[in-house]
Amino acid sequence: MITIAVSKGRIYEEALPLLAKMGIEPIDNPETSRKLILPTTREDVQLIIIRATDVPTFVEYGAADFGIAGKDVLLEHGSENLYEPIDLNIACCKLMTAAHKDAPPISGRVRVATKYVTIAQQYFASLGIQAEIIKLYGSMELAPLVGLADCIVDLVDTGNTLRANQLEPRELIMHISSRLVVNKAAMKMKNAAVAALLTQFEQTLIENHS
Numbered sequence: 080m081i082t083i084a085v086s087k088g089r090i091y092e093e094a095l096p097l098l099a100k101m102g103i104e105p106i107d108n109p110e111t112s113r114k115l116i117l118p119t120t121r122e123d124v125q126l127i128i129i130r131a132t133d134v135p136t137f138v139e140y141g142a143a144d145f146g147i148a149g150k151d152v153l154l155e156h157g158s159e160n161l162y163e164p165i166d167l168n169i170a171c172c173k174l175m176t177a178a179h180k181d182a183p184p185i186s187g188r189v190r191v192a193t194k195y196v197t198i199a200q201q202y203f204a205s206l207g208i209q210a211e212i213i214k215l216y217g218s219m220e221l222a223p224l225v226g227l228a229d230c231i232v233d234l235v236d237t238g239n240t241l242r243a244n245q246l247e248p249r250e251l252i253m254h255i256s257s258r259l260v261v262n263k264a265a266m267k268m269k270n271a272a273v274a275a276l277l278t279q280f281e282q283t284l285i286e287n288h289s
């Protein structure tokens with residue numbers, strides 16, 4: 080049995096057509112089902128539905144053979160036990176700094192609210208900017224509005240969320256897409272089933288592009 084870890088929401092929605100092309104279609108709809116293990120139309124493949132930030136953990140420990148996770152989550156998780164063989168080019172967005180539209184450009188010491196503590200620390204350090212990072216778990220956009228932070232580091236897609244809160248995007252930190260990740264040990268042992276599915280992922284992506 081091959082187990083693929085995915086999170087509900089946008090990654091799942093964008094991964095679904097790709098998986099379907101590989102003959103992997105969940106028998107229950109994960110958006111409505113309460114099951115956490117989803118059998119699929121391929122009896123040798125099951126999906127597990129977990130939080131986006133938990134995907135690297137499950138794959139790292141070999142509890143899932145494959146995982147699909149955003150580059151943002153992978154960088155923040157910082158795992159050395161994961162291979163990242165394929166950029167699936169789904170759930171694309173940008174990791175950016177953002178601030179109130181009337182706020183001056185940052186200078187000197189800056190207070191940053193984000194759930195991407197590690198990435199933000201590295202980013203501001205690379206610019207030689209002294210940053211005090213405040214860890215939040217959600218609603219980052221609120222922080223500059225109530226004086227908790229000068230700016231935020233968050234994902235931006237359409238920019239609607241920022242605009243709705245009188246914020247504007249400032250600096251691009253990096254482009255983000257979702258990646259297929261594989262347990263390093265599983266790859267090394269060259270488990271035939273893992274290798275075969277990996278090849279199938281690659282071929283399906285090539286077909287998608289041509």
Ligand code: PRT
Pocket residue numbers: 086087088089090130131132148149150151152170171172233234235236237238239240241255256257
């Ligand atoms: O929901 P949960 O707390 O379990 O986890 P999550 O919110 O991290 O999961 P989910 O499914 O929302 O996002 C999973 C992954 O999708 C992220 O790790 C990214 O790799 C990718 N992704 C792509 C995004 C976005 N685009 C995105 N726009 N994740 C989040 N957003 C949010 C962003 O944080 C902001 O709140 O959407 C808002 C901005 O969107 P716009 O269109 O208004 O700019």
Ligand code: MG
Pocket residue numbers: 088
């Ligand atoms: Mg969410």
